[in-house]
Amino acid sequence: MEKRFFTIGMAGHIDHGKTSLTKALTNVDTDRLKEEKERQISIELGFAPLYEDQEIQISVIDVPGHERFIRQMIAGVAGIDLVVLVVAADEGVMPQTREHLDILKFLGIKNGMIAITKIDRVDEEFIELVKDDILEELKGTVFEDVPFVLIDSLSKKGIDEIKKLIIKTLKEQEMRDVKGAFRLPIDQVFTVKGQGTVVRGTVYEGTVEEGQVLKIMPKGMEVRARQIQVHHNPAQKAFAGQRAAINLSGVAKEDLERGNVLVSSEHFIVTKTVDVAIRVVEDLEHMVKQRMPIKLHIGTAEVMGRIVFFDRNEIKEENGEILCQLRLEEEILTKRGDRFILRRPSPQETIGGGWVIDPQGNKYRFGNQTIDELEKKKAGTPKERITASLYEAKSLPFNELIKRTALDEITLTEFLRDPGFVSYNGKEYTLQTVIDSIEEDVYDRLKEFHNTHSMKLGINKAELLQTMQKKFPKSLLDFVVENGIKNGVFNRKEQFVSLSDFQPHVPNSWQKRAENMLEELKNDGLKVRYYKDYFAASGIPNHLEADLKRFLEDQELVVHLDEHFAYHSDIFRAAVGNLRAGTGAEFEVGNAKDLLDLSRKYMIPFLEKLDALGLTKRIENKRVWQE
Numbered sequence: 001m002e003k004r005f006f007t008i009g010m011a012g013h014i015d016h017g018k019t020s021l022t023k024a025l026t027n028v029d030t031d032r033l034k035e036e037k038e039r040q041i042s043i044e045l046g047f048a049p050l051y052e053d054q055e056i057q058i059s060v061i062d063v064p065g066h067e068r069f070i071r072q073m074i075a076g077v078a079g080i081d082l083v084v085l086v087v088a089a090d091e092g093v094m095p096q097t098r099e100h101l102d103i104l105k106f107l108g109i110k111n112g113m114i115a116i117t118k119i120d121r122v123d124e125e126f127i128e129l130v131k132d133d134i135l136e137e138l139k140g141t142v143f144e145d146v147p148f149v150l151i152d153s154l155s156k157k158g159i160d161e162i163k164k165l166i167i168k169t170l171k172e173q174e175m176r177d178v179k180g181a182f183r184l185p186i187d188q189v190f191t192v193k194g195q196g197t198v199v200r201g202t203v204y205e206g207t208v209e210e211g212q213v214l215k216i217m218p219k220g221m222e223v224r225a226r227q228i229q230v231h232h233n234p235a236q237k238a239f240a241g242q243r244a245a246i247n248l249s250g251v252a253k254e255d256l257e258r259g260n261v262l263v264s265s266e267h268f269i270v271t272k273t274v275d276v277a278i279r280v281v282e283d284l285e286h287m288v289k290q291r292m293p294i295k296l297h298i299g300t301a302e303v304m305g306r307i308v309f310f311d312r313n314e315i316k317e318e319n320g321e322i323l324c325q326l327r328l329e330e331e332i333l334t335k336r337g338d339r340f341i342l343r344r345p346s347p348q349e350t351i352g353g354g355w356v357i358d359p360q361g362n363k364y365r366f367g368n369q370t371i372d373e374l375e376k377k378k379a380g381t382p383k384e385r386i387t388a389s390l391y392e393a394k395s396l397p398f399n400e401l402i403k404r405t406a407l408d409e410i411t412l413t414e415f416l417r418d419p420g421f422v423s424y425n426g427k428e429y430t431l432q433t434v435i436d437s438i439e440e441d442v443y444d445r446l447k448e449f450h451n452t453h454s455m456k457l458g459i460n461k462a463e464l465l466q467t468m469q470k471k472f473p474k475s476l477l478d479f480v481v482e483n484g485i486k487n488g489v490f491n492r493k494e495q496f497v498s499l500s501d502f503q504p505h506v507p508n509s510w511q512k513r514a515e516n517m518l519e520e521l522k523n524d525g526l527k528v529r530y531y532k533d534y535f536a537a538s539g540i541p542n543h544l545e546a547d548l549k550r551f552l553e554d555q556e557l558v559v560h561l562d563e564h565f566a567y568h569s570d571i572f573r574a575a576v577g578n579l580r581a582g583t584g585a586e587f588e589v590g591n592a593k594d595l596l597d598l599s600r601k602y603m604i605p606f607l608e609k610l611d612a613l614g615l616t617k618r619i620e621n622k623r624v625w626q627e
Helices: 018-026 034-039 067-077 095-106 124-138 159-171 368-379 382-393 398-405 409-415 432-452 461-468 474-486 508-523 531-538 542-554 569-582 589-596 600-612
Strands: 004-012 046-052 056-062 082-088 112-117 148-150 183-185 188-192 196-202 207-209 213-217 221-230 233-235 237-239 243-249 261-263 269-280 293-298 301-309 322-334 339-344 349-358 421-424 428-431 490-493 496-499 558-560 566-568 586-588 616-619 622-625
Touching (some): 018 046, 018 082, 018 112, 056 159, 095 339, 368 382, 382 398, 382 432, 428 474, 569 589, 600 622
Antiparallel strands (some): 188 196, 196 243, 221 243
16 A cells, blocks of 8 residues: 555644644654743744554644734645644633634635643533534534544643544545645745755645755746655655655755745746635625735745735625635746635735635636636636637647646546547647637638639648738647648648649639630740740730749749740750750750750750759750750
8 A cells, every 4th residue: 555644733722732732742842943932832833743654654733823923824734634623621712713713714624623622721511611612613614523632731631532533534534646746835944054955844746856856936946855854854755745854955045935835847837816716704804805905825925915806896794705816916836726815914814715716817807707707717627627728728738738727747648638639749739629620721711712823833831821820829730731731631732732622723714815825835836935925915914924824834834944935845845855866965055056946045044944954964065964
């Protein structure tokens, strides 16, 4: 069985015994700062190993309970798999208990239990009152039916019971995705003498290996994982669900901060405009207004921004989900499905929280049409999300599809096997419907071109693609045309593309005059008039002259000597045959003049045409026949 890794969090009001409970469970005092010791409160996140066997490894995060350290609390619980909500028996539910409950709910943490601590300070009757108080507070939440454990951390009463319950619960729980791209939101940055910069955090997803090249986002700095530790023990790898400390080379401590994210790929999106679905707390004290400043907590990052509504201008009470947008002052790294918390910067309070629908939001109009579009985005299945992304962009590489759909590599690969999705050029993806649409468009353009320019071989491929590049990527257009040629829908001669069943021809209305002109050219043999005179004599209009000249040459009915003269192809071939028969391996201009009875004005263009066609090669004043 593959080993699984989990991190649990201790949450609750200040001084309700979270740190004492953590110490009783792990024998680790997570209050390590001098100020924490002096003030006897947790200021920073504390970490400790709880349990490990062949199947499972469990770590504990002890988060601060004081309202002034709510940022640290959110940063800590954002990456946990189970929460122990700590409530002191002598105080019961307090303001931070409620706020922590709201935060846990908005972050989508569903697994948990209640630890009623300090039970030595009250009698059993009072404990029952505290239980009722907690049950009332939990009513209607995901924690409504979670188990209770009575704890006295000093005497260790209830410690074995809650530890066993945590282990049992997590052994029945699915672990995070270890196969996707690695992501670790950084919650601590420090230096170790002789080692350099170290970052610490909970691995959200994926796996990291010692020596692996990583990126610090959203800064885009490239670093290398020099060493990895899990609870002070060296490790070759760290997996999703683990607490990990990673010694980084290539970066100074001063360049990093909590909220940066360590990742292994380009799949994640860096953005400042995010489409979201939010819910607000039930007892919101102050109205939330359109474009009001907000503080976004996502992962371990804290960023200022504004909230933008599309179907209202304010919120005071709202039980349902609200679709809206966050426009941020700084870039964040996120993907679809990420959970977050929204707080009011002043006066400080938790407004609500929710999840990311689309990390690359656009600017939308106010109104129900935008809400409808956001609803579609929100409800989309993986296949619908892939389809919508490809329909919008027409063609995307795999890495960009991961970003836009927020699907992991394995899921995306699986869904891309659907025949409705087409891979081309070894790296790009599109929809079969998009290919069909482009092919139909090309077909219509070629058909219209043939009707207008029936004497031309077709459209120059480069020009054809250029006319469509505003709507479709050039690589996709090229693929569709080449695929159409391969399948016999289109034809290509030299650089010209045509419909496969098209044959160049003179328009019916001018066919007779063209035939007369060609006959007259043939009758004149080798001593022709200027080529343009034949068109004029046949009554062929100027606007058709260029196309007809090209057509006659393409169809090998006429051979152009130069810009002034042309021969009927039968006459030209006969002249070449006579010249070859009447000369040896080489000849001079004079020999040719005598044989063909031509003046210099015809002879020189004729011989130069032979050179151009590769029939002869000029060497000084002679020409040599080429085999």
